[in-house]
Amino acid sequence: MTYQPLNEVKAVLLARKLGYFTDTETITCREIGDGNLNLVFHITGTDKSIIIKQALPYAKVVGESWPLSLKRATIESQALQIQAKYVPHLVPQVYYHDEQLAVTVMEDLSHLTIARTGFIEGETYPLLSEHIGEFLAKTLFYTSDFGMDTQRKRVLDGNFINPDLCKITEDLVFTDPFADINTNAFEVALRPQVEELWGNEELRLQVAQTKYKFLTCKEALLHGDLHTGSIFASKTETKVIDPEFATYGPMGFDMGQFFANLLLNAISRPYHERTILFEHIEKTWFVFVRIFTDLWKKEGKEAYTTSEKWLENILQSILNDTVLFAGCEVIRRTIGLAHVADLDGIEDEVSKIRAKQHALRCGSALLLSKFPVHISVFKNVLIQTTD
Ligand code: ADP
Ligand code: MG
Ligand code: MG
Ligand code: MG
Structure with a gap:
């Protein structure tokens, strides 16, 4: 037809x-x-x-x-x-x-709720981080050179070139929000802070390098759009939908987008209601490390997966990348074309602007982190950038 x-x-x-x-x-x-x-x-x-x-x-x-x-x-x-x-x-x-x-x-998954909507309404989703940690560890490990025959991996990479949707990510996540480009959308009150961000050469260099990693690093098959709007959840179930942006890319990309969207929800809340989001971030990482390590040891296909030191280096570099991708995502969801309901839905205009200013400080601080990082960087940066 x-x-x-x-x-x-x-x-x-x-x-x-x-x-x-x-x-x-x-x-x-x-x-x-x-x-x-x-x-x-x-x-x-x-x-x-x-x-x-x-x-x-x-x-x-x-x-x-x-x-x-x-x-x-x-x-x-x-x-x-x-x-x-x-x-x-x-x-x-x-x-x-x-x-x-x-x-x-x-x-049909209509018996579940989109996690973004649920978090905005105060849901907690006790199994979400366990499930997303497993999703990330298994999908990334098994489609990488660590878990898949290298020849098959090259063929699979070729099946997921996905140029149109990658171009959307390149422009809307990594390029447009970091310059005065007309796809951006933000309140006039944010302008001074946004201009300062655009003028920060150290930050722009970090973004340039992070974008280049997305363009050139073909580690594993990514979901490509793993924000909380792509996750259906309930107290017992989690389902990841909408992988139309799937492509080979750096392993930290999916985790970075997920963590950034949890941070954006945390920023939208009163200080004392943020703990659950930090717990989800840290638990996702620990579950990811546990399962990825287990797969590396038991099912590693690459000749050098016998090395535990190499595993340690790989995990550290995934975490470093995660922080950089999260920084870009937090900023682009605040001032770029596609916003999040967590921030845009704040009714009081003054509180909304304050939350967005916080998001911009938080995204910038993530990009300017001191590397190598520890997983606690997400919580620390969010607290340090609270006004
Ligand atoms: P898009 O790529 O346009 O963002 P999504 O796949 O995210 O499309 O779906 C958009 C919305 O449609 C979701 O937020 C959800 O409300 C609904 N939806 C999508 N897939 C399902 C499904 N399998 N079961 C129930 N609802 C779904
Ligand atoms: Mg949707
Ligand atoms: Mg969608
Ligand atoms: Mg989609």
């Missing part, structure tokens, strides 16, 4: 045609996408429900002037299936994919 964007009626017809529902069954369909790039249909019949996600050929936020390859739908469905090999309990099951229609049919 040639590509056409679905609407609710067409999504129902497709679901019936694919055999998920009978011709006579009553089914309801709602477009529930809250993202910027895709349509998401929630379809319910008498005894089951499914999700149909379809890529649009342009970015919804900007309109048809910003074309985007439909191939990202295939990238997303392939990434979900690779992740399912290593952490099947932590991703939605893919039932079907159509490359021409840029459509993926997947498991």
